[in-house]
Amino acid sequence: MRHLPKIIILTLIFPLLAGCWDRREIEDRLYVSAIAIDSTEDDDIAEISVQIPIPNQVVGGGGGGQAEGGKGPSGPFELLSGVGKTYSEAMHQIVVSSNDPLFFGNMQVIMISEEQAKKGIERFMDAIKRTSEVRRQLYPIVVKGKAKDALNVKVPSEEIPVNYIRGMLRSGTRNGIFADITLGQLLIDMGLPGCQFPIMNYMEPTEGGYKWDGIAVFKGEKMVGAIQGREDVAGVLQVRTNQKGHVVIVPRKDGMIAFHPYSSKRKIKVNPDGSVVINIGVTGLIQEKTSTDDLSKTEVLQDVSDQVSTIYQKQMKDLVNHSQKELKADVFNLGEYVRAYQPKFYKSINWQEDYPNIPITTKYHVTIHRYGISSD
Amino acid sequence: MKMRKLRFLRDQKRKKILEQQSKKKVEERSENKGVSKNLDENLDFLKNVFGNSTDIITRTFAMKTPEHSTGAVIYIDEMVNKDITHNYILRPLMQEEIQDQTDIWKNIVQKLIEAGEVKEITKMKDVINGILNGDTIFLLEGTTRALVIGTKGWTTRSVGEPRAESVVRGPREGLSETSTFSLAMIRHRFKDPDLRIQSFVIGERTQTAVSLLYVEGLTNEQIVETARNRLKDIKIDGILETGYLEEFLQDQTWTPFPQIQNTERPDSVVAHLLEGRVAILVDGSPHALIAPAVFTQFYNSPEDYYERYLISSFLRLIRLFSFAIALLLPAFYIAFVSFHPELIPDQLSIAMAAGRASVPFPSIVEALLMEGSIEVLREASIRLPGPIGPTIGIVGGLVIGTSAVQAGLVSPAIVIVVGMTTISSYANPSYNAAISIRLLRFPLMIAASILGLFGIMISLMLMILHMVQIRSFGVPYMTPFAPLRWEAVRDAIIRVPWKYMNARPSFLKPQDRYRQKNLSSEEAVKTGRDASNDTK
């Protein structure tokens, strides 16, 4: 019985402690599912909007017998906005107008309007980086037009538009079409000294949905432009994140052959003089054939793959030119390789400025693995 | 220190008083009083000792001897096998004629009494014990000797199926309340002359027979010695169930964890004896105590050894999982809902928020409410008379659960959590270990409600610390994990095929280390099959 007093004291203390400090029930938090960052007329002031789903009005979330279900006039979510010079100033405005504290743990998407992206994103990213509850897996995207409006799009298949975007981005990145840029990746990219050229997915709200519009290219914290063609984006991603690339249609004499890549492997070589050689090996299969070529012959396959690599190569060359001449931004993240493999050369130049002058050559090697079930 | 000294003195004093009291009792029962020549004196004495209890039958009769000697048969009604007492003791004594008066005692012992177990005694103490044990006593005028005739035989329950440890595959026989029957069942399965059964009589008043079972030359001497000493040290007025003994035998009192296993299956007893443990049977209880017991043992079912190893391994993993669920799920629910909603998948978290929107309590209150009521329901369903028990259980669970959700008292999620927890705690094969988990759940829930995940982890650490500290008959409780014993690990989380379980658990330090004699010791442990083929 020696322990009895201790036990009694402990049992008396526990209920007093219960519910201190951090205990905040799940229903007493406002889930921010997305935030949108917009610029205002004043360059220093930004508008930040948060999208908060209302649990009771989200389909599938109707617990038990809540009689007061049904949709409010504004839809199943709330939009709150605040303006301010900094992220926290704007957030403060939102907080004072909401009943419960905001909770960023389930945030899915950060939308940055193109206008604001051009002005710079660093100050928002810093605040987000410091908040530990924000997940690193959310998707930062740049949207055309006003980001706040993008949050308000009515999507027929989803109650909350953010879920739609997230689903779109997830399947897009899994298919290797979209850039696999999560917040974590973005922060790593922004932190790399040799990179300084982050990219983000670029989207455009449309009637009843969204349209993926390629990738937004940043120089430092400022957006400098976008790469929009699907082929171009695929080329960038092939080099930058080893994504598989895109479908190529090869014209043959009496028809065409469609080459579908399923994996690609890039090797980047940096010479001491700073010139960069990118070797990309693409493996894929023949998806479609309307020509009369006999694919069971090695020469024909070789011929087709040569043709594919020529097409890839040409596209890539244009892409490199585009990035060096017009964007003046190292979309391929080559700086990181130059820094890693030729540190002396890297130190002697200013990569951000000198990138357009770097000679870049690309070589493709295409292997056709299979040609479907058909034997020819 | 002072307190301890005082307590010690008080205990000493108490001990002295107790000793004196018991001495008096024994004196009353006349420790050394022999059987008197005078039959009436003997009968009076017995009458005095038993205080005219009506169930004691004394039959005085005259025998057909030349001198018509008076004899008396004494027994307790319903404790003896009446058939034997009447037909094989009383009838020959009263009907057979004895010609020779001088050798009458010898005649009676050798010719008249037709029962098998006959013992001559001279002490009144033995007479009393004999009567109380269900034997029949024969007293004869003019002799200082008495006969104890073994006629034990009261009505017993027929051998039934063990109810708390039912298996799909395996024997359906359960131990019996009569320890002689139970011992027979064990002997039946374990025909080794080295099986030792040592008897103790424990209980000043109940005089309960307790048997200690071990295997000579296999069981570690030290374990047997510990068991023996601890049994000898018990001074209590009565033992009614193995549970009494368990609390005296266990090493640590202040713990929710059982340190001695109990089973009602004779096959399980034999299996444990073979591993090098000791078993303790108590007359009057259909359970056997198994010691030393380690933690993993409570999660093993005897069936694990009867089914094929893959199935048993899978079932053991399931049990481990259900153990984790039963212990942690409500605590994690509280931690997630009240502290870390970011850990719940986001679609689910919105659904849960919606479910909890109308609940007025914090999650800890909600969980305690539901867990508490399910405990009540569980307890009540045991008490309810047979056929309606399950019905009420279902009705209570379903109706109360559903209407509580509808009334907005609790959220749908907690009903799932509580349901899962309850079901999981039933997956545990041993009842007392399951209860300890049910108990420990509550402190964890409280810890979760104070510090969330951090609180749970810290409490778990303290729990593990406590479990590591426990010993059962000198064996650390968490073996084979701490201290690590590889050959026993293969029979802890999973069960490897019998071929590879050649060594007995080494933490029990058996004198005979290997099970399969034809395998060459160390190699066989490693290579199992190959070695067995070689030797064949």
Add this chain to the structure above:
Amino acid sequence: MTPNNSSQSPQSASSKKVDHRGSLSSYQIYVLIILSIIGAPLLNFPRFVAAEAGADGVWLSVISGLLVTGFVYMVSKLCQRFTGQTFVQFIPEIFETKRMKWIGKGIASLIIICFALYWMNQISFQVRLFSEATNTTLLPKTPIEVTILTLLLASTFASYSRPAVIGMLNEFLFPIILLPFLLQLYVVFKKGEWVHLFPLLQSDWRGLGKGILSNGLGFSGFEVLFLVMGYSQKVEHSAKVSAKAILTTTVLLSSTIIAQYLVFGVDALSKNLWSALDFYKEVRPELLVIERIEAFVLGIWVVIAFIAITNLQFVLVRTICEAFRVKEEQTKYVAWALLPFFYGGAMVSENISDFFTKFQEYSYIGFVFSIVVPIVLFLLAIIRRKKIPSKKKDQKGEENHHATSS
């Protein structure tokens, strides 16, 4: 109360000094050393290496691991000379001369006090570091005092257990703490980039030295072996066991460092205060019920921090008890009496950057101290041919007499 349980009479309670020799198996010592070293620093050690050693930290971590392994092997040889004795017992013997016994005692107590202070610093550091991590991620609004006290109460409660219990606790928890290291592989597989490791060999000699030293700091905590070797069952294996333990630790620590370099790159890593947590945030497990694995990892980190702090506290408490010949039953009073010091130590710094700089300075000093002192001891012991003659090994009485007379 039952007669059985109340039989703890005062006579048996005030039993004489309990002998703990031979209460730890080789495996338990192996695990104990690993878990004492790894500890909470794992949370930000890679960041520290990145900041101090730059890109070369990757391979320097392996180098310093090997150096420490060699060093520890040597030092445990020293312990092997004094079978069944903890450093509290054998240090005085190394220094004592026949004429002036007080010299041995004086120098020994100085060394022991230094070690004790170093451990206290380590304990405070780990408690604070871990609580900061917990408060940043799991309990942002809870006062830091609460987390620190909870952790300290739990570890203090554990720290005065018998050595055998501490050994088993370590043994039991060891497999659990290996899980994050497995998960690490998954993260690297998903997110690692080779290019982040380069360029190597960019630092000068001074930088290399600094890198090795800062990497070596990750191994502070190995000093526990001076004490636990005294409890070993097989002292003749101790050198091998401790070297193996340090090697394993090298593998674990270096793999963590390499993994984080691979994912973040040296610059992003050096800027990230809780890099280890962000590391696990980089991936989203597809199959787990929990949305984020970093919570799971943090849960296991509670285990790692708890066991590391417990081990250090245990070693400190036992050292003090042996030095002052405290009775076994009173060990717990020593443990509880020390708690306020750890708490005070942990609360000294007002903000986290002050905390880091302050404690890392102390750690450097302590680490150098714990490297230099054993070397001196080792050399002295060889020169003066001090060792326990093997025939005395089993004669407890004589040995105890020996120890008390010194």
